Amino acid sequence: MGTRTIIPFGPQHPVLPEPIHIDLVVEDEKVVEAVPSIGFIHRGLEKLVEKKDYIEYVYVAERICGICSFIHGQTYCQGIEEIMKIEIPTRAKYLRTIWGELSRIHSHLLWAGLMADAFGFESLFMHTWRVREQVLDLIEATTGGRVIFGSCKVGGARRDIPPEQMAWLLKELEVIEKEMRLIVDIFMNDNSVKHRLCGVGVISREDAILLGAVGPTLRGSGVADDMRLLKYAAFGELDFEPISKTDGDSYSRCAVRCSELFQSVDLIRQAAAKMPAGEIAVKVTGNPDGEFFSRVEQPRGEVVYYIKGNGTKNLTRFRARTPTFANVPPLVKMLAGCELADVPVLVLTIDPCISCTER
Amino acid sequence: MIEEQTIIAVMPETLVAETRKMRDQGYRLVQICVTRLGEELQLDYTFDLNRKFVNFRFLQPKIGARVPSVSGIYWCAFTYENEISDLFGVQVDGNALDFKGTFYKTAMKHPFIQDAAPASVPAPAKPGDK
Amino acid sequence: MAFFQMKKMILAWTFRKPITTKYPFEPRKICPGSRGRLDIKISDCIFCTLCAKRCPTQALDVDRENKKWHIDRLRCISCGYCVEVCPKKCLNLTGDHGIPTVTKDMETF
Numbered sequence: 001m002g003t004r005t006i007i008p009f010g011p012q013h014p015v016l017p018e019p020i021h022i023d024l025v026v027e028d029e030k031v032v033e034a035v036p037s038i039g040f041i042h043r044g045l046e047k048l049v050e051k052k053d054y055i056e057y058v059y060v061a062e063r064i065c066g067i068c069s070f071i072h073g074q075t076y077c078q079g080i081e082e083i084m085k086i087e088i089p090t091r092a093k094y095l096r097t098i099w100g101e102l103s104r105i106h107s108h109l110l111w112a113g114l115m116a117d118a119f120g121f122e123s124l125f126m127h128t129w130r131v132r133e134q135v136l137d138l139i140e141a142t143t144g145g146r147v148i149f150g151s152c153k154v155g156g157a158r159r160d161i162p163p164e165q166m167a168w169l170l171k172e173l174e175v176i177e178k179e180m181r182l183i184v185d186i187f188m189n190d191n192s193v194k195h196r197l198c199g200v201g202v203i204s205r206e207d208a209i210l211l212g213a214v215g216p217t218l219r220g221s222g223v224a225d226d227m228r229l230l231k232y233a234a235f236g237e238l239d240f241e242p243i244s245k246t247d248g249d250s251y252s253r254c255a256v257r258c259s260e261l262f263q264s265v266d267l268i269r270q271a272a273a274k275m276p277a278g279e280i281a282v283k284v285t286g287n288p289d290g291e292f293f294s295r296v297e298q299p300r301g302e303v304v305y306y307i308k309g310n311g312t313k314n315l316t317r318f319r320a321r322t323p324t325f326a327n328v329p330p331l332v333k334m335l336a337g338c339e340l341a342d343v344p345v346l347v348l349t350i351d352p353c354i355s356c357t358e359r
Numbered sequence: 360m361i362e363e364q365t366i367i368a369v370m371p372e373t374l375v376a377e378t379r380k381m382r383d384q385g386y387r388l389v390q391i392c393v394t395r396l397g398e399e400l401q402l403d404y405t406f407d408l409n410r411k412f413v414n415f416r417f418l419q420p421k422i423g424a425r426v427p428s429v430s431g432i433y434w435c436a437f438t439y440e441n442e443i444s445d446l447f448g449v450q451v452d453g454n455a456l457d458f459k460g461t462f463y464k465t466a467m468k469h470p471f472i473q474d475a476a477p478a479s480v481p482a483p484a485k486p487g488d489k
Numbered sequence: 490m491a492f493f494q495m496k497k498m499i500l501a502w503t504f505r506k507p508i509t510t511k512y513p514f515e516p517r518k519i520c521p522g523s524r525g526r527l528d529i530k531i532s533d534c535i536f537c538t539l540c541a542k543r544c545p546t547q548a549l550d551v552d553r554e555n556k557k558w559h560i561d562r563l564r565c566i567s568c569g570y571c572v573e574v575c576p577k578k579c580l581n582l583t584g585d586h587g588i589p590t591v592t593k594d595m596e597t598f
Contacts, residue, residue, distance in 0.1 A: 127495075150569065185494060190492075190493065190494035225410070227410070
């Protein structure tokens with residue numbers, strides 16, 4: 001047994017875009033234990049619900065995270081609609097599906113780029129983000145914002161995608177898909193990438209469930225659990241199978257995300273073909289009274305909102321359990337026993353979004 | 360209706376035993392959540408198995424709430440339990456990884472059980488203000 | 490197992506024009522429909538204060554008596570809620586994102 005040393009990792013670290021701190025207990029080059037600490041940027045957004053009314057709060061919910069902003073807004077709106085028993089128009093459901101999937105593509109590409117950066121593949125990082133930029137352009141043209149979509153409201157959508165714009169979007173998406181195939185081919189087949197990912201940070205199926213992993217971290221361990229199967233928005237009418245890989249290592253988590261890119265493209269195509277014409281929003285009157293646990297699949301996994309209204313315009317309680325918060329325990333488990341050089345790869349493999357976590 | 364949500368009332372004393380039953384059936388711990396209802400706290404323990412939603416619920420007083428830890432059963436509960444003890448002042452007995460109030464670095468102690476402060480957003484600056 | 494799978498892409502991009510632009514010298518192409526700076530057609534405004542009441546960030550201030558409409562540009566998040574509620578439709582979001590400023594001033598119309 002060698003001497004034990006504690007190495008602090010983060011909150012400022014070249015591979016980390018956001019502040020998370022991990023104390024790594026190392027023995028020679030091996031990590032034996034990891035103690036995470038978060039809370040550097042806790043903003044108390046859950047408490048803000050007492051000051052903002054439930055319609056204004058959509059904007060706050062969207063700003064919980066900059067990457068999955070639209071899906072945060074969608075989760076919140078779905079929860080309120082469920083409490084107030086609002087049936088939103090079918091077209092709005094399809095619009096939400098399309099924007100949700102667009103944001104999944106951009107989030108996965110962002111992750112892929114950061115991952116490439118973490119294992120030192122700088123040119124792959126640049127090319128991945130070049131493709132992501134094209135997705136952001138699609139988002140800007142359809143919603144008006146590149147990062148904060150602002151197109152979801154209680155009762156439907158705030159903006160429509162006219163048919164000619166939809167045709168343009170699908171055409172652009174084809175180009176993007178071609179580019180993505182080239183990039184995914186590198187992630188899946190290049191031997192220097194495989195060398196860094198295969199067999200690193202293995203989580204077994206049982207562990208993944210016990211540790212409460214969500215999203216690609218869970219599906220990478222062979223559990224085909226995807227909240228989209230709850231058939232919220234338009235997912236009930238679209239045809240898709242959750243993607244899962246059985247190896248449970250970093251490579252299979254990467255493979256899950258890469259396959260989801262194409263799954264999302266396919267879902268957008270299906271949704272565009274089936275989208276009916278009509279209204280995009282209904283008028284909302286009254287105040288929410290009741291409670292609901294709203295669950296939606298984000299790029300990083302399942303997000304759970306607990307919304308409790310008391311019949312006034314301010315909610316009693318709004319609670320967000322974001323996917324990264326649930327993925328911290330699996331990360332700690334992965335880190336124990338890994339090589340020191342693999343730590344950045346493992347931290348990125350759960351797709352950490354610390355701002356989400358510190359809502 | 361998106362999904363059926365089962366809410367089961369449990370007692371704090373039977374919480375650990377009930378949670379163990381959930382684990383044996385293969386459920387996943389989704390979250391632990393605290394809601395302040397006036398002078399009481401409502402605790403929710405949420406589980407999920409193949410998208411079947413089960414929620415345990417019980418009440419505790421606002422001051423001096425005390426619950427047993429479930430981190431012996433689901434190790435991942437330590438994050439949630441540190442969160443509820445830092446933000447709501449719920450005392451959790453036997454947490455597997457206790458941060459002792461340093462999980463969140465908050466300016467005030469137990470911010471989420473305090474009454475809402477008067478609006479802290481300053482009024483918009485009037486023209487001519489410097 | 491393929492060695493250096495990226496060679497094709499790198500070779501192809503060696504002979505292409507860079508995709509980045511020389512930003513401050515070459516202005517960014519503005520996408521139609523982008524939500525940017527809030528604009529008001531003050532002649533149509535009836536000073537109903539609806540926009541100021543609904544603004545989630547309290548960026549707007551409407552002075553009914555003096556018929557003045559103020560906006561704090563740094564506080565505005567370009568969400569477009571005011572545009573939606575405006576009964577006279579005199580507000581709109583332009584694609585232009587405004588210029589940087591060094592002072593926190595209210596703009597008056």
